[in-house]
Amino acid sequence: MTGKHTNIPDFSDLTCTNLMIRLKMLLKKTPPGVPVACYVRRDQRDTIEVPFSRSGYEVTVQKADTHRFRVSLTKKVPEMDL
Amino acid sequence: MNPHFFLLGGSLSQERLAWIEECLKFYFVRLKPEDLLHHTKSHEGVFTFLLTGDALYSLHEPDKARTWEIILALPSVQIICDRQELALRGISVEGLKMKHPDQVLDHNRLGVGGQASFWNDVAKIARQHEQPVPSTIGYLQLDSPYMHRSSLSAVKCLTAALEVHASVEFYAYLDGVHCGHHGQNPTEFDNIGSSLEEICEKAAKRGLSCQMIACSRCAAARGYNTWDDGQGQIVSTCTIKPYRIRNLNEMIDRFAKNHIILGENVASIQMKKDGQTSSFPLEEPGRSPPVTVLITTTPYGTERAFGGVSFAIACAAQGIPTQVIFIEDGVYALAGSHTQETDARLFNLQEVIDAVAGSRNFELFAFQPSLHQRALTKNPKMNAVLDIDMAELGQLLFYPPRGLQSGHRRLIIF
Numbered sequence: 113m114t115g116k117h118t119n120i121p122d123f124s125d126l127t128c129t130n131l132m133i134r135l136k137m138l139l140k141k142t143p144p145g146v147p148v149a150c151y152v153r154r155d156q157r158d159t160i161e162v163p164f165s166r167s168g169y170e171v172t173v174q175k176a177d178t179h180r181f182r183v184s185l186t187k188k189v190p191e192m193d194l
Numbered sequence: 195m196n197p198h199f200f201l202l203g204g205s206l207s208q209e210r211l212a213w214i215e216e217c218l219k220f221y222f223v224r225l226k227p228e229d230l231l232h233h234t235k236s237h238e239g240v241f242t243f244l245l246t247g248d249a250l251y252s253l254h255e256p257d258k259a260r261t262w263e264i265i266l267a268l269p270s271v272q273i274i275c276d277r278q279e280l281a282l283r284g285i286s287v288e289g290l291k292m293k294h295p296d297q298v299l300d301h302n303r304l305g306v307g308g309q310a311s312f313w314n315d316v317a318k319i320a321r322q323h324e325q326p327v328p329s330t331i332g333y334l335q336l337d338s339p340y341m342h343r344s345s346l347s348a349v350k351c352l353t354a355a356l357e358v359h360a361s362v363e364f365y366a367y368l369d370g371v372h373c374g375h376h377g378q379n380p381t382e383f384d385n386i387g388s389s390l391e392e393i394c395e396k397a398a399k400r401g402l403s404c405q406m407i408a409c410s411r412c413a414a415a416r417g418y419n420t421w422d423d424g425q426g427q428i429v430s431t432c433t434i435k436p437y438r439i440r441n442l443n444e445m446i447d448r449f450a451k452n453h454i455i456l457g458e459n460v461a462s463i464q465m466k467k468d469g470q471t472s473s474f475p476l477e478e479p480g481r482s483p484p485v486t487v488l489i490t491t492t493p494y495g496t497e498r499a500f501g502g503v504s505f506a507i508a509c510a511a512q513g514i515p516t517q518v519i520f521i522e523d524g525v526y527a528l529a530g531s532h533t534q535e536t537d538a539r540l541f542n543l544q545e546v547i548d549a550v551a552g553s554r555n556f557e558l559f560a561f562q563p564s565l566h567q568r569a570l571t572k573n574p575k576m577n578a579v580l581d582i583d584m585a586e587l588g589q590l591l592f593y594p595p596r597g598l599q600s601g602h603r604r605l606i607i608f
Binding site for chain 1: 410411414441442443504507508511541545546548549550553554
């Protein structure tokens, strides 16, 4: 997998379900507050954006080129109950 | 009342038959004790077992036949056998029929053309369920044609569905995508590709809808995807005309509807109370039938286990309440600690399970009796997979999720 930046993986060849699995596996290994970024296609962006933002992740999307987007996911740090 | 039904076409192990038996006992003891006390018998079974293919051997093998006897002793259980498949295999069910004449049926329903077919019985049951007119019947195909007779079942099933004036949908997943390869030319078998095309033509002539969706991941792996526009539209030059290769999510959209979806080994568990009528629109939230995926195969020998988990993840992501139960050989996915080289492309199923556990609409279970039978213990890291015993399996199958309005639960055996 190659991206514009060598350290950001390009997941545009993955299907939506496998992309979700791959991202969840990466996020599992990443501490809360640390972002996980990757390049995806337009249709993949739609698949990621809503489900992850609904389940405790901050999702930011930047257009990389015509059909590719740089997506960044950060697990929100749980707020302390006072 | 519409029946719960199991459509079983694959080889039926004693282990599978045993947990089915226990689930039925759970149902009658916990949910319908009055039926046990009074032993009410109705002409229409509360549980209907539709047996075809190699599942029919279970009626002949002594140990399994004994389990069937116990199942048939429960109230309102009915077995409908595929007479053509019985004859092909030279299996007789006369002994069982003599003991249970009203419950074991091996004469199949006549179709419009006057020919009897097991699939007419299946279509009638699938068509009976609460759904708007015109009705729809779907079929999930996991296996390739010719190597597996289930592809012929799919064709017969969808043909019978048209006879009862139902629109038809064919979902090709895993090796099932091969059913739509163009230019099939078998000399010793019905041509599955041509038959699927004929089904679409017949549907059009009758003013019925016909959709054939193949999973894009499965199709890409098998060399079908000729051109991909990067936005979900895939064109293939090697499939039959009605085939559409689409993202799995598009197939799952169809599972979010309320129609009956059949397959080689599936069940439909009714969830509506007697007498309750529903006027909910199909798309209303909470209306999607919950899906229970049973993972019954070892994790890496075939694509089935990963395919089942992947399918379940996609269902949950689409908002369908989804349970995955690791049962029979499926429990090998949970035992030991699975490791592989870091750059391997194959998913480590335990890592997948660990990563997706806790997702919305998604629950994971390990069937303890299957672990015990294999002298296995669950990997302690798989703590998101909850242990269940026989009674809890019954609860999972027969108790509807809270707030759910759907008429039935889909049970799909991978």
